[in-house]
Amino acid sequence: GAGVSQSPRYKVAKRGQDVALRCDPISGHVSLFWYQQALGQGPEFLTYFQNEAQLDKSGLPSDRFFAERPEGSVSTLKIQRTQQEDSAVYLCASSPRRDTEAFFGQGTRLTVV
Amino acid sequence: SQQGEEDPQALSIQEGENATMNCSYKTSINNLQWYRQNSGRGLVHLILIRSNEREKHSGRLRVTLDTSKKSSSLLITASRAADTASYFCATEVTGFQKLVFGTGTRLLVSP
Numbered sequence: 001g002a003g004v005s006q007s008p009r010y011k012v013a014k015r016g017q018d019v020a021l022r023c024d025p026i027s028g029h030v031s032l033f034w035y036q037q038a039l040g041q042g043p044e045f046l047t048y049f050q051n052e053a054q055l056d057k058s059g060l061p062s063d064r065f066f067a068e069r070p071e072g073s074v075s076t077l078k079i080q081r082t083q084q085e086d087s088a089v090y091l092c093a094s095s096p097r098r099d100t101e102a103f104f105g106q107g108t109r110l111t112v113v
Numbered sequence: 114s115q116q117g118e119e120d121p122q123a124l125s126i127q128e129g130e131n132a133t134m135n136c137s138y139k140t141s142i143n144n145l146q147w148y149r150q151n152s153g154r155g156l157v158h159l160i161l162i163r164s165n166e167r168e169k170h171s172g173r174l175r176v177t178l179d180t181s182k183k184s185s186s187l188l189i190t191a192s193r194a195a196d197t198a199s200y201f202c203a204t205e206v207t208g209f210q211k212l213v214f215g216t217g218t219r220l221l222v223s224p
Binding site for chain 2: 042098
């Protein structure tokens with residue numbers, strides 16, 4: 001596709017359930033980012049991949065959060081034992097290289113009940 | 114935590130007026146970018162200004178950067194109702210590739 005694709009668009013999880021969020025970046029983009037956006041706030045950085053290497057995971061809020069990009073293209077953000085405070089929009093972005101614009105997907109809205 | 118703070122938090126104007134939003138940040142940067150977010154949608158890139166640039170234009174957008182004051186401004190001229198959205202500044206911090214976003218300005222343009 002022409003842009004960054006995220007699935008699912010909406011996810012309702014029961015507290016304690018595990019979830020997996022998928023991101024298909026723009027083909028050929030080396031860099032991939034995950035962000036978390038709470039209602040009314042700006043996006044908060046979670047983690048960054050350069051190809052398949054996870055170079056920065058400083059923003060992951062706890063060890064319940066795990067991200068991977070095994071073949072340097074599609075990425076999955078997994079949240080184990082979801083809590084209510086995990087409710088947010090999770091945004092994925094990709095870019096072709098440093099010092100350039102990032103292209104964002106539409107996001108996955110996660111609601112933990 | 115968020116690097117940037119934007120001012121004002123909310124701005125309400127009439128169509129045809131200009132809108133100015135300001136962004137302040139804390140650390141050394143490679144570049145500063147502005148994004149727009151419509152309700153329920155993803156972020157759309159508007160403009161990127163590098164640390165060695167002072168001003169940049171794109172259509173009705175004008176961005177300035179003052180690295181000595183660690184601040185930037187976004188001017189939207191001749192605003193339209195379709196400009197109604199939240200606007201975020203984001204900085205690529207020196208030594209990192211991640212973008213650190215500000216808190217955003219909610220712009221409402223009334224017909």
